Amino acid sequence: MRRGIAASALVASFALAATACGGSDSGSKSDGPVTITWWDTSNATNEAPTYKALVQQFEAANKNIKVKYVDVPFDQAQNKFDTAASSKGAPDILRSEVGWTPAFAKKSYFLPLDGTEALADQASFQPNLIKQAQYEGKTYGVPLVTDTLALVYNKALFKKAGIADAPKTWDELKSDAAKIKAKTGVDGYWGSTQAYYAQSFLYGEGTDTVDAAAKKITVNSAPAKKAYGTWLSLFSGKGLHKADTTADAYAHIQDAFVNGKVAAIVQGPWEITNFYKGSAFKDKANLGIATVPAGSAGKAGAPTGGHNLSVYAGSDKAHQAAALKFVKFMTSAKSQETIALKNSTLPTRGDAYTAQVKADPGIAGYQGVLSAAQPRPALPEYSSLWGPLDTELPKIAGGKESLDAGLSNAELAIAKLVPGFSK
Numbered sequence: 001m002r003r004g005i006a007a008s009a010l011v012a013s014f015a016l017a018a019t020a021c022g023g024s025d026s027g028s029k030s031d032g033p034v035t036i037t038w039w040d041t042s043n044a045t046n047e048a049p050t051y052k053a054l055v056q057q058f059e060a061a062n063k064n065i066k067v068k069y070v071d072v073p074f075d076q077a078q079n080k081f082d083t084a085a086s087s088k089g090a091p092d093i094l095r096s097e098v099g100w101t102p103a104f105a106k107k108s109y110f111l112p113l114d115g116t117e118a119l120a121d122q123a124s125f126q127p128n129l130i131k132q133a134q135y136e137g138k139t140y141g142v143p144l145v146t147d148t149l150a151l152v153y154n155k156a157l158f159k160k161a162g163i164a165d166a167p168k169t170w171d172e173l174k175s176d177a178a179k180i181k182a183k184t185g186v187d188g189y190w191g192s193t194q195a196y197y198a199q200s201f202l203y204g205e206g207t208d209t210v211d212a213a214a215k216k217i218t219v220n221s222a223p224a225k226k227a228y229g230t231w232l233s234l235f236s237g238k239g240l241h242k243a244d245t246t247a248d249a250y251a252h253i254q255d256a257f258v259n260g261k262v263a264a265i266v267q268g269p270w271e272i273t274n275f276y277k278g279s280a281f282k283d284k285a286n287l288g289i290a291t292v293p294a295g296s297a298g299k300a301g302a303p304t305g306g307h308n309l310s311v312y313a314g315s316d317k318a319h320q321a322a323a324l325k326f327v328k329f330m331t332s333a334k335s336q337e338t339i340a341l342k343n344s345t346l347p348t349r350g351d352a353y354t355a356q357v358k359a360d361p362g363i364a365g366y367q368g369v370l371s372a373a374q375p376r377p378a379l380p381e382y383s384s385l386w387g388p389l390d391t392e393l394p395k396i397a398g399g400k401e402s403l404d405a406g407l408s409n410a411e412l413a414i415a416k417l418v419p420g421f422s423k
Contacts, residue, residue, distance in 0.1 A: 034322045035066040036315075037091040039081065041074040041307070042343075046273050050342040051330075058329050065322045085109040090312045092323040096141055098132050098306050099376055099383030105135035106380045111311040111320060112138040118311070118327040124349040132375045133308050141308025142331045143348035145339065148373035149200060149302035150366060152257070153264035153288040154280055160184050161263075166290035168300070170204070170230050173264070173293050177239030180263045188239035190253050190262045191231065193397045195389035197266055200302045201227040203374055204295020209385045209414065212377035215421045219389070220411040227295060228396075228403055235397055243397035266292055268305065272344035272362035289365025291372045301372040306348065346370070381417050388413035 038055070042048050048071055055067045070091065072080060078100055084090040090109065104110050113119045122130060125143055133141040151173075153166055158176070161183040167173040177188025191197070202208055207223040210216065218224055235243040241262060244252050254271060256262040258278020275281045294300035309327045311320060329335060336352035339345055344362050347353055358364045376382050391413070392406040401409075411423060 033064045033066050034318050035068055036093065036319050036322045036326060037068040037070060038093040038326070039070050039072045039077060039091040039095065041072055041077045041095045041097070043270070044071050044073075047343045047345070050339055054330060054335055054338065058326060061329075062322075062325065065325065067326060081109075082107075085312065085314065088314050090314060092312050092315045092319050093326060094310050094312065095144065095307050096310045097383070098129075098141075098143075098304070098308060101133055101140050101308060101310070102135045102378050102382070103380040104310070105138070105140040108313055110140040111313040111315075112140060113142060113311065113324075113327075114139050116324050118142050118309075118324040118331075120328060121332070121349070124333065124351055126348060126350065126370075128304065128373075128375050129306070129348050132304060132378075135378050135380075141310040142327050144307050144309050144331055144336075145345040146304065146306035146348045146370070147268045147270060147346055148304055148366070148370055149197065149266050149268050149292055150369045151264055151290045151292050152267050152275070153290065154257070154260060155286050155288045156280075157184050157186065157188075157260065157263040158288065161188075166264075166288055167293050168291075170201075170234065170293045170295065174234070174237060174240065177263070178237070179239070181239030184263070186261055186263060187241040188263045189234060190241035190256060190265050191234045191243070192253060192266065193243055193245055193249065193394040195386035195393055196303065198228065198231050198389070198393060199386075200266065200292040200300075201231040201295060203301045204230070204293070204297060204299050206295075206297040206299055208377075209389070210377075210379070210382075210418060210421060212379045212382070215418075217411055217414055217418065217421050217423050219385075219414060220407045220423070223297075225403065225407060228393075228407065230295060232396060232403060243394070245394040245398040266302075269344070269346050269362065269366040272360075272366075275362065276344075284361050287361060287365070289362070289369065291369045301374045302369075304373040304375045306346075379418075384417050385414050388417075 040051050052069055055069050081090055081094055129143040129146055133139050157180055161180040163176050167176050173189055180188035205223040205227040207218050209219045211218050234240055253265055257265045258275055258280055260280035275287055276284055281287050291300050292302045311323045333351040336347040337354055337357055340347050340357045344360055346366055388410040392410045395401045396403055396406040
């Protein structure tokens with residue numbers, strides 16, 4: 001969601017822009033090292049230290065290249081890069097969320113990487129992740145980390161309730177939640193009101209927010225209504241925690257799960273390190289990870305997420321060459337193994353899943369559900385479509401408006417984001 005920039009934030013954005021473009025840096029002199037700027041959007045506490053250490057390794061091996069590391073909060077990075085790129089002040093490299101690729105590629109902000117040094121190892125990457133980094137036949141990013149959602153659960157609580165396996169359907173989850181409540185006294189499941197987390201329910205009914213190929217808005221279709229009806233039903237019933245529509249809902253759900261106050265939630269691998277910090281998962285083997293339950297159409301899965309490293313098309317040739325070398329280093333099998341071991345994130349290339357990496361039960365578990373992950377369509381506006389739903393779904397879950405009214409409102413808002421799409 002775009003927000004107005006307060007005076008203090010505007011000053012900060014100017015400061016970022018002033019240091020962003022390597023082409024204007026003093027390090028661009030022909031007799032000195034090239035200085036490239038990288039905007040990293042990873043978690044500043046849990047993940048950034050690993051990336052900073054890799055930057056130092058790269059600089060040690062490439063004396064003629066300096067990397068100016070800038071940590072940009074993820075929720076601000078898309079708008080900041082959009083503003084900086086439109087004024088020729090963007091960083092040479094951006095850690096870009098996969099959903100941003102089509103939009104920035106359409107604006108010609110990203111450099112096509114096909115045939116460059118950065119994509120020399122293309123065959124080593126998972127093909128669906130390369131596809132998700134493409135727009136209109138060209139590749140605009142190299143996959144750095146990937147993710148998807150899974151049903152994560154407390155094995156000990158499930159066992160205490162006499163449940164041997166994770167539920168495979170939402171109906172099974174409801175039944176399990178009631179058993180867990182009866183046997184353990186804690187809720188069996190706590191769902192999220194965020195649109196990204198509700199996306200799996202759409203997949204479970206064989207639909208999506210829009211049909212990009214047919215240019216049709218489907219968020220208010222019969223299958224979508226059924227999907228969101230199932231989603232809504234999981235906020236009431238024995239063992240099902242009521243909807244949290246507060247601004248801190250994410251933290252509340254996460255805290256309850258890691259401390260054994262709820263048996264299962266839907267979550268992504270970016271929280272693996274935080275799972276292990278909770279009292280319920282001091283023993284890492286207690287963390288269960290399963291594919292998100294299927295809907296009535298018998299389909300199960302969740303959105304494919306993750307981040308690519310993309311190169312700014314507005315940098316000069318010297319900075320682009322240095323940036324391509326840096327991207328190759330950061331996405332190499334060795335670097336990805338290091339990142340996985342330190343940050344518990346999922347590599348994007350098969351040769352980075354070493355025995356040591358797969359020894360982490362969190363990584364091994366999420367690797368097992370990746371095959372059910374569904375890539376997003378190459379629609380520039382796609383990531384923005386969750387915005388209207390993030391407005392309406394909490395109202396629906398909180399009982400402030402009906403499902404029909406909420407989806408109709410979302411449909412109207414989405415129609416403004418994808419002009420030319422029919423309803």
